[in-house]
Amino acid sequence: MTAPNSPPPSGAAPGVPPRRRSPFTVAALVALIAAFAWLIWGGLNKNVVYFLEPHELIAKGPGGMGVPVRLGGLVRAGSVKWDAATRDLQFDVTDTTGMFIHVKSTGVPPQMFRDNIGVVVEGKLGNDRVFDCTGLMVKHSNEYRAPKAGEQPKNMYKSLMKGAGA
Amino acid sequence: MTRLIALDSLWFALVVSAFGGVVAPLMLARGNRKWLSVGQGAVYANFALVTVAALAMIYALVTHDFSISYVAQVGSRATPLFYTVISLWGALEGSILFWAWVLSLYSALVVYTNRNRPGNLVPYAASTLLVVALFFHILLTGPANPFHLVSPVPPDGPGPNPLLQNHILMAVHPPLLYLGYVGMSVPFSFGIGALFAGEGGSDDWIRLTRRWTLLAWGFLSAAIIAGMWWSYEVLGWGGYWAWDPVENASFIPWLTATAFLHSVMVQERRGMLKLWNMNLVVGTFVLTILGTFLTRSGIISSVHAFTQGTIGYYFLAFIACVLVGSAILVAGNSDKLRTEGRFDTPLSRETIFLFNNLFLTVFMFTVLVGTLFPLVAEAIRGVKVSVGEPFFNRMTLPVVVALLFLMGVGPALPWKRGSADALRKKTVPGIVAGVALAVVVLALGARSPYGVLAFAFGGFAAALNIGEFAEGVRARRAAHGEAPLTALARLVAANRRRYGGYVAHLGIFVVALGVAASSTFRTEREATLKPGETLTLGRVNARLKDVWGREEPQRDVIGATVELVRDGVVHATLTPRMNIYPMSQQPVPTPDVRSTPLGDTYINLMAFAQDGSTATIKVINEPLVPWIWLGGGVICLGAVLAGWPARRYA
Numbered sequence: 001m002t003a004p005n006s007p008p009p010s011g012a013a014p015g016v017p018p019r020r021r022s023p024f025t026v027a028a029l030v031a032l033i034a035a036f037a038w039l040i041w042g043g044l045n046k047n048v049v050y051f052l053e054p055h056e057l058i059a060k061g062p063g064g065m066g067v068p069v070r071l072g073g074l075v076r077a078g079s080v081k082w083d084a085a086t087r088d089l090q091f092d093v094t095d096t097t098g099m100f101i102h103v104k105s106t107g108v109p110p111q112m113f114r115d116n117i118g119v120v121v122e123g124k125l126g127n128d129r130v131f132d133c134t135g136l137m138v139k140h141s142n143e144y145r146a147p148k149a150g151e152q153p154k155n156m157y158k159s160l161m162k163g164a165g166a
Numbered sequence: 167m168t169r170l171i172a173l174d175s176l177w178f179a180l181v182v183s184a185f186g187g188v189v190a191p192l193m194l195a196r197g198n199r200k201w202l203s204v205g206q207g208a209v210y211a212n213f214a215l216v217t218v219a220a221l222a223m224i225y226a227l228v229t230h231d232f233s234i235s236y237v238a239q240v241g242s243r244a245t246p247l248f249y250t251v252i253s254l255w256g257a258l259e260g261s262i263l264f265w266a267w268v269l270s271l272y273s274a275l276v277v278y279t280n281r282n283r284p285g286n287l288v289p290y291a292a293s294t295l296l297v298v299a300l301f302f303h304i305l306l307t308g309p310a311n312p313f314h315l316v317s318p319v320p321p322d323g324p325g326p327n328p329l330l331q332n333h334i335l336m337a338v339h340p341p342l343l344y345l346g347y348v349g350m351s352v353p354f355s356f357g358i359g360a361l362f363a364g365e366g367g368s369d370d371w372i373r374l375t376r377r378w379t380l381l382a383w384g385f386l387s388a389a390i391i392a393g394m395w396w397s398y399e400v401l402g403w404g405g406y407w408a409w410d411p412v413e414n415a416s417f418i419p420w421l422t423a424t425a426f427l428h429s430v431m432v433q434e435r436r437g438m439l440k441l442w443n444m445n446l447v448v449g450t451f452v453l454t455i456l457g458t459f460l461t462r463s464g465i466i467s468s469v470h471a472f473t474q475g476t477i478g479y480y481f482l483a484f485i486a487c488v489l490v491g492s493a494i495l496v497a498g499n500s501d502k503l504r505t506e507g508r509f510d511t512p513l514s515r516e517t518i519f520l521f522n523n524l525f526l527t528v529f530m531f532t533v534l535v536g537t538l539f540p541l542v543a544e545a546i547r548g549v550k551v552s553v554g555e556p557f558f559n560r561m562t563l564p565v566v567v568a569l570l571f572l573m574g575v576g577p578a579l580p581w582k583r584g585s586a587d588a589l590r591k592k593t594v595p596g597i598v599a600g601v602a603l604a605v606v607v608l609a610l611g612a613r614s615p616y617g618v619l620a621f622a623f624g625g626f627a628a629a630l631n632i633g634e635f636a637e638g639v640r641a642r643r644a645a646h647g648e649a650p651l652t653a654l655a656r657l658v659a660a661n662r663r664r665y666g667g668y669v670a671h672l673g674i675f676v677v678a679l680g681v682a683a684s685s686t687f688r689t690e691r692e693a694t695l696k697p698g699e700t701l702t703l704g705r706v707n708a709r710l711k712d713v714w715g716r717e718e719p720q721r722d723v724i725g726a727t728v729e730l731v732r733d734g735v736v737h738a739t740l741t742p743r744m745n746i747y748p749m750s751q752q753p754v755p756t757p758d759v760r761s762t763p764l765g766d767t768y769i770n771l772m773a774f775a776q777d778g779s780t781a782t783i784k785v786i787n788e789p790l791v792p793w794i795w796l797g798g799g800v801i802c803l804g805a806v807l808a809g810w811p812a813r814r815y816a
Contacts, residue, residue: 036528040535040561047557048539051550070552084694108694108782111744111773112752138752 049122053095057125065125072139076100077115093121093131101125105133112138169234172222173313179215179270180303182208187296191362194289205289205296206277212299213274220267223312224254233319236260236312242325244720244748248337253326255340258462258477259312264340265458266302268348272378273299276352280374287371291359298351301484309477325720328747328754335396342389343416347454349382350419353426354451357444361495367440367502372430377809379430383423384805390416391677391798402755402770404690404786406794407681409558414537415457418530422450425526428519435581436516437506441496442523444503448492453530455485465541513584518576522569529565533558563616567623570678573671574627577634593626595633600626610687617686620678628675631668638665658807666808673804676797683790684765690786692772696779700731703785706767707731711739713778722746724753726771726781730760742771742783765789 051070058064076092079100083089087106094100103121113119118139123132186208193201223236227250232238240253240260255261273295280288306312330336353375360371393416394406407413426446432439459465463478496503509517536553543551578592603625604618612618635654638661642653658665691703695710702708711727725743729736738760744753757770768786775781 036531040532043557043561044536044539044553047554047560048543048551049554051552068554087694108692108773 051120053097054093054101055095055097055099057101058099065127068122068124071101071103071121071123071131073100073119075113075115075117075119080109080113080115082109089136093119101131102129103131103133105136107136110136110138168222168226168229168231169313169315172219172226173307173311175215175218175222176303176306176313179212179219179266180300180307182211182215183296183300183303186212187293187300191290191293194286195362202289205292206281208296209270209273209277209292212296213270216263216267216270216299219306220254220263223260223263224251227251227253230323232321232323233316234312235314235316238316238320238323240326241323242720243322245325245331246720249326249331252337252340253330255344256326256330256336259306259310261340261344261462262302262305262310263312265344265348266299266306268344269295269299269302269351272348272352276355276378283374285365286363287356287359287365287374289359290362291355291371294355294358294362295351298355301480305477305480309480324749325747328721328745328750329400331720331747332745332754332756333396333400335392335399339389339392339396342385342392346382346384346386346389347416347419347457349378349385350423350450350454352378352382353447357447358492358495361444361499364499364502366444366496366499367504369434369437372433372443376430377811379423379427380805380809383420383427384802384809386416386420386423387801387805388798390420391795391801395795398791399757399759400754402757404688404757404768404770404784404788406791409533409536409553409555411537411540412461414533415460418533418537419450419453419457421526421530421533422446422453425523425530426450429523432516432519438508438516439520439523440505441500441503444496446523448488448496452485452488453534455481455488459485460537510582511584513579513586513589515576515579515581515584518572518579522572522576525565525568525572529562529569532561532565536561559616563620566678567616567619570620570623570627570675573674574623574630577668577671578630592633593630596626596630599629600624607686612686614686617682620682624675624678624682628672631671631675634668635665662810663808666804666806666810668804669807670801670804673797673800673802676800677794678797680790680793680797683793684788687789688786690784692782692784694773694780694782701783701785704787705732706785706787708740708767708769708783708785709736710781710783713774713781715778720747724771724774726774726783728758728769728783730767738767740767740769742769744771744774761792763792766791 049068049070051072052060052064054071054073057069057071071093073093073095076094079090079092081088081090087108089105089107089109090103091105092100092102103123105121105123113136120137120139121131121133122135122137125131186205190201190205190208194205223234225231226234226237227241228247230237230241230243232241236257236259240256241250245253253260255264273292276295277288277292325331353371356371356375356378357366360366360368365371390413393413397408397413398404398406423446426443429439429443429446433443459478459481463481465478509520511517536557539553540551543549574596575589575593578589578596600622604622607618607621612621635657638657639650639653642648642657643650646653648656689704691701693701695701697710697712700707700709707730709729709731711729713724713726716723716725723743723745725741728740728742730738730740740758740760742758743756745756746753755770757768759769760767766786766788768788770784770786771781772784773782
C-alpha cells in the first residue's frame with residue numbers, strides 16, 4: 001500500500017499555536033508513569049501465586065512455608081480421611097516423583113474427589129509441614145475423552161437412575 | 167459436496183479480499199477511479215462467499231455430516247438441534263468462521279450505508295476491513311480449517327463441550343461478544359482509511375463511525391454482562407467475575423472503547439486529542455485481536471481454554487503487522503493529527519474527560535499486565551504462576567472509585583469554563599446521596615473500605631446523573647408547561663446522545679451497586695442433609711426433599727429437590743442438579759437460583775451419596791445480584807438511545 005505523501009512538519013499550521021511541552025509537563029508525565037509502574041510491580045510481587053508440584057514445594061524448604069501457593073498433583077491412594085460430623089478432610093497430594101504433602105481441609109469433598117484423581121489445592125504450607133487448604137478443585141482436563149471403563153459416572157450412580165436398573 | 171462448496175467459497179473469499187484489500191487501494195492511490203467499484207464489489211462478494219461457507223457449516227452440523235472435521239469434533243447425534251446449531255461457535259475453527267462472517271456482514275453494511283459518499287475515505291476503510299478479512303481467511307484455509315475430510319467417517323461424534331451445552335446463555339454470549347469484538351474493526355478501518363486518504367485530521371471518520379462504535383460498544387457491554395451471567399448460572403461457585411484471563415480479554419478492549427467514546431467528544435467539540443483518539447481506535451482493535459489470541463490459542467489455560475493449537479503464531483504476526491503499520495501511518499500523519507484547541511481551565515468537562523481517559527487507560531494496563539504476567543513469567547523464568555484476585559482487586563478498586571467520582575462530576579461541568587461556585591451548588595445532592603448511602607451500608611455491617619467508597623461514589627454519580635434529567639425536565643416544564651413524563655420523553659428525544667450517555671452512566675451505577683452489594687454482603691453455608699433436614703442461612707431455610715436421577719437423551723441428570731420454607735410454608739422449590747455428559751469425566755454443576763428484586767438464593771448440589779440417602783448442598787445468599795443483569799440492560803438502552811439515528815435535532 002502507498003503511504004500518503006505527507007509534507008515534513010514545517011512549523012505550525014495557521015492559527016495553531018506551536019506545541020511545546022514544558023519540561024515540567026514531561027517530568028510530571030514520567031513521574032506518573034514511574035509511580036504507576038512501581039505500584040503494579042509491587043502489587044504483582046505481593047500477589048503472584050506459584051503453581052507447584054509436591055516435590056517442588058518440598059525442595060523449597062522453609063522458603064516455601066507460609067506463602068500462598070497452588071499445589072497440583074494426585075490424591076495419594078488410600079490417604080483420604082473424611083469425617084462427616086466435623087467436616088474435617090485430610091489427604092495427601094503426590095506427584096510422579098512419589099513425594100507427597102499432607103493436606104488438611106474443611107468442607108465436603110467435591111463429588112468426583114477420590115483416590116488418584118488430579119487436584120489443585122490452594123493454601124499455605126505450615127511450619128508443621130502440613131498444607132492448610134483454603135480451596136480444593138478437582139482438576140479439569142481441557143481435553144475431553146470418553147471416561148475409561150469403571151469411570152463412567154452413570155455406572156457409579158446407577159442406583160439413582162430411573163430405568164437404568166438399581 | 168457440502169465440504170467442497172464451503173472450501174471453494176473460502177478460497178474465493180480469500181482471493182477477493184486480497185484483491186479488494188490490497189490491489190484496489192493501490193490502483194485507487196494512483197488515481198484510477200474505476201477501482202472504486204471493484205473495492206465495493208469485493209466487500210459484497212466476500213459477504214456472499216463467507217455466508218455460503220457459514221451456512222454450509224450449519225447444514226453439515228444439522229445433518230450430522232461427520233466426514234467434516236469440525237462436525238466430527240463438536241457434533242453428536244444425541245445433542246438437541248438448538249445446541250447443534252450454536253456449536254458453530256463452540257470450538258476454535260467454527261468460531262473463527264463465525265468471526266469472519268460477522269466481519270463480512272459489518273463490512274457490507276458499512277459500505278452499503280456509505281455508498282454515495284464521495285472521497286476516498288470509505289473505499290480505503292473498506293479495503294482495511296478486507297485486509298482484516300484476509301487474515302481470517304488465511305486462518306480458515308490454513309491452520310483453522312474446519313472443513314478437513316475425515317476418513318473413515320465416524321458413526322457419531324462427542325458433542326459440544328459440556329459446559330457449552332448446559333445453558334441457554336451460550337446461545338447469547340458468544341454472538342454478542344463477536345458482534346462487539348468484530349464491530350471494533352469498523353472504527354479502526356475508518357481511522358486507518360482516513361490516514362490513507364489524507365483525512366486523518368478531519369473529524370469525518372469519527373462522525374461516520376460514531377454509531378458503529380456505539381453499536382459495537384453496546385454489544386460488547388452486553389456480552390460481558392451475559393458472560394458474567396453464564397459464569398454465575400453454570401460454573402456453580404456463585405460468583406460472576408474471577409479475573410480469569412478470558413474474562414479480562416473481553417474487558418480490556420471495553421475499557422479503551424469506553425475511553426474512546428468519551429474522548430471523541432473532546433475532538434468533535436474542541437479539535438483536541440486527535441492523535442490520542444487514533445491511538446485508542448488502533449489500540450482497541452489490537453486488543454480485540456489479542457483477546458481472540460488469548461482465548462483461542464490455548465496459551466492461557468483457564469476454564470475457558472477449550473482449544474489448543476498452533477495458530478497463535480499467526481495471531482502474533484498479525485498483531486505485530488497492525489501495530490507497526492499503524493505506527494508508521496500515524497507517524498507519517500502526525501502534522502495532521504495536531505491539536506487545535508487548548509484546555510482553558512481545570513474546571514471543565516474536557517478536563518474530566520481527560521482524567522476519565524487517564525484512569526481508563528491505567529485500568530486497561532493494570533488488567534493487561536496482570537493477565538499477561540503469567541505468560542511472561544513462564545516464558546522467561548520457566549515458572550508457573552497465577553496472578554491472584556487480590557492483585558486485580560487492590561489495583562483496580564481505587565481506579566473504579568475515581569471513575570465513579572468523575573462519572574458524577576463530568577455531567578455537572580460545562581464545556582470550556584466551569585465555575586467552582588456552580589459546581590459546588592450542583593454537586594450538593596450528589597454528596598448528600600453518597601454520604602447517605604455510605605451511612606446505610608455501614609449500618610448494615612459493611613467494613614471493607616473500598617466497598618463503602620464504591621457505594622458512596624456510586625450514589626454520588628447516580629444522584630448527579632439523575633439530577634441532569636431532573637433539571638432538564640424542570641426547564642421544559644417551565645418553558646412549555648408539559649406534564650413530567652412528556653417533558654422527560656421530549657427532553658431525551660431532543661438530546662438523545664447526551665441523555666443516552668447519562669442512561670448508560672445509570673446502568674454502570676446499577677451494575678456497580680450489584681457488584682458492591684454482592685461482594686460485601688454475600689453469605690454462604692454448606693451442609694450434608696438427609697431428606698427432611700433443613701439448612702438455615704439468615705432468613706433462608708432450605709429443606710432437602712429428595713435426591714433423584716433421570717436419563718435424558720444427551721445426558722444423565724442427578725438432582726436434589728430443595729424446598730425453601732418460611733413459617734412452615736414452602737414458598738419456593740429449587741432443583742440444583744449435576745449434569746453428566748457421556749464425554750465428560752466429571753459432572754457439570756447446574757445450580758438453581760431463585761431471584762427476587764433484593765437478591766438471589768443460590769443453591770448448588772455439591773455431592774450426594776450414591777444410594778440417595780444424603781446430599782450436600784451449598785446455599786448462597788447473593789444480595790442485589792439481579793441488579794447486575796438489569797444494569798447491563800440499562801447500559802444497552804443508553805447505547806441504543808445515544809446511537810439511534812435521530813430524525814430531529816435540538
